[in-house]
Amino acid sequence: MLESRVVSRTAELAAAKAEAEAAAASKTRFLAAASHDVLQPLHAARLFVGSLAHDLHDTSSKVRDLLANADRSIDGAHRLLRALLELSRLEQGGVSPKRGVVGLQGLFNELALEFAAMAADRNIRMTILPTGLGMISDRDLLRSILQNLIGNALRYTPEGGRVVVGARRAAGTARVEIWDTGPGIASCDRMAIFDEFVRLGPASRRDGGAGLGLAIVRRLVDVLGHELILDSVEGRGTVFRLLAPLATATAESRREEPPLSRAGSLDILCVDNDVDILRALSALLDRWGFSTDCARSAGELATLGKSWDAALVDQHLDGELGSDLVARYRNCLGKIAIVTADPAPDLAQRLRAEGIAVLPKPIAPAALRAFLNGVAPN
Structure with missing residues (x-):
């Protein structure tokens, strides 16, 4: 029994x-x-x-x-x-690290481009120092950690302040440091800030944060087996130090960006199955002086019968993925950006390896302008 x-x-x-x-x-x-x-x-x-x-x-x-x-x-x-x-x-538990050698300079270059508009909008001097160091880590998860830490630093640093990102070598480890000149964190709050939905300071200085960034950072650090150290002085600023095993940085391929181009000389293709998005995108591009064509599917694209200097392609179309459409029509699309709400890190990694930019929804106009500034006329 x-x-x-x-x-x-x-x-x-x-x-x-x-x-x-x-x-x-x-x-x-x-x-x-x-x-x-x-x-x-x-x-x-x-x-x-x-x-x-x-x-x-x-x-x-x-x-x-x-x-x-x-x-x-x-x-x-x-x-x-x-x-x-x-x-x-x-x-x-749906996150499984894929560890390898991560060259920090390539990652720093991407983050510098990503946060340049945000720093400029807030009148914050952001400096990302060059480095030859590498880490043993998962590149996409590491990128997510640094995104959250840098974004947090920029949101909490007052106008006219400074954020510095750099890397050091220390006893067999590589240490990425994010410094800011924000309000600092009191000793009694340094554990609580890693809990969900915790936001410190007056509401006027939170800039719409949800209080989840550092909770995500803590979990990703645990998943990777890395170490995160926080030091802060109230009224002077904060530094986060991320420690991981040191590796010899591999040279990451860098595509040479074409020179800045004039808006009026460029033809831009917009592909999206949502009519409102096409209207909004073409309205914005028209006001910037670009010539635009719109398509809602591969079939509509095929009827246009021309080439473009750049293409903005939604990832989830009706019955087809934007990345598959791009593979078929790549020769006539010029510089390509996949526009997506898909958070899958492997998608972004694969597209970037193919020389395709990734613009997350909802696109910030400044980020869109930065992408188009690197387009050269055919």
């Missing part, structure tokens, strides 16, 4: 575990689908706001401030959705 009860109880526990795992997987799938569907209108809204901001550039500062606040609100909603999805994946 005892053996029978043990067998029965074991079966009950296995069934409960399977049910819990299925529920967790279902929650992650739901969040992924919901985040994509919610990001579509946010993406269109941000492009429309950018277009309106261009039209009202010479109007009163009050109107410009309202538009800037609208853009920040859209960006805040986007960050919250992405953070919730990443946190869900981490809690489910």
